[in-house]
Amino acid sequence: MEELIRPLVKHCASQPTTVAVLLVDHIKELTSEDLFDVIVYAVAANQKNPEQCRHFYVKGVRVGLFIVDEGQFRNKILSDSYSLQLLYRSKVLFERDHYIDSVKKETSNYDPKMKIGLEFAELIQSYTMGKNMFEDGHFLNAYHLLVNSLHQLARIALIEKGIQEDSALWMKVKNVEPEILKIFEELIKSEEPIEKRLELIFLASSFLIYSKTLKGSEHILEVLSEGGMWSYEMIAQHPRIKLYGASLGTFLEYLIEKELIVTVQVESVFTGIYERYYQVEKNC
Template structure:
């Protein structure tokens, strides 16, 4: 379909604002990588009025999508992992235009996966894992086993993504295939949860025991990013932590992560006076 879309992407490539153009074609009928489209044009621009601008096209019996994405939006997707397909598109798509080797340099950076970038992603993924795990445990203790099961499946997915990141790779759409090679223990846990003939309560009981160990063993490395950030000063309010540029992407999971680290005696509570009697401000600092 490249020759059909050529006039569209050539017009974009001629603009100074365009950094790169990638064509992603559907590999087979059951592939979800192109969101059911026969082809996707990913056009990366330096900046734009909209972070994402999309158009759909049709040619005879084929359909195509064009996504014009700003560099900031692309970097946010890569940092947060909020667009699971983007890594696949960058590595497996056909580069049609590459200004000053922008795409090639980006792919090299992704392959290298600098440790600082890994620390941020590990911290955010760990926070999501903690939230899902604790919610699942609360539902289990309330005997709401199906809701507990749902949260634990999600927590295992975050654990799988975390394992991939720890090993210096970016989680892909087929994350379980990656984990099967990288950390078969996590893959086995997931398989036993979803395929075992044991009663759901028994499956969850066993999984909570195994997950507790896997989470505990990762706490030190996965908390490095938030702890390094908090060491910038003596104590923090929750608002200051939420607004910090390095922590704002933790979003609603930040509070849960802090409470977990308090429970593990990694973060301490520091009380300061308020105008109310016996009511104190709750500040946070890293335990010495």
């Protein structure tokens, strides 16, 4: 994708007022709108217009280019959970003087463990949805979601090693965790029927995903360990967990399955109905 939008990025980065250019490709998770496939955010200082938007097509991909005033961008990031989520789930294509790092450090929610937690939660979401699609016989949808899962797994491998992800994702993963690249290549290059391919790759990737579980869940378990029992609403509204967004429910179910979180039934105000609460497993 970076190659396709390179002219837009180059144009924005060449402007002396531009302090950062971000790529957002999780549109459907961040907003209900279906206007763009990807969004490019250019953050620029001293803009007369607080936000400008242009619409593009790049080989069938719908691209939204937003040029946002730096002051407005910073204010929204520090006060709005949606904007903060966008910050953490975007990819930095250009920044001047480590601008994005400085903004992250200003947020009260900043936590180096958060980035890998968000990636891992998205991985679990994609993998779970893909496996459900596969079991229902929707093989092309399952294939797409499994490809997404393997990309997320590759990004996690790089984050663990402190390596900056860029367009050379798979080249870098080959040197860090070649097993992930091998599975990815088997999925996209194998001549086996798609059903057989998916069956084998879902099984193989599950072991690699499990190996990342403790690291990927460290952030959320650390937050939940600060209290006792949590309702889902309490978890979802916690300022350090809001960013998990649509991935949170599936992620919690995964952690229950792996016995890192346990559920507790708590009597509700409705006769015979119990509310489900969550707490960290004491032995994890």
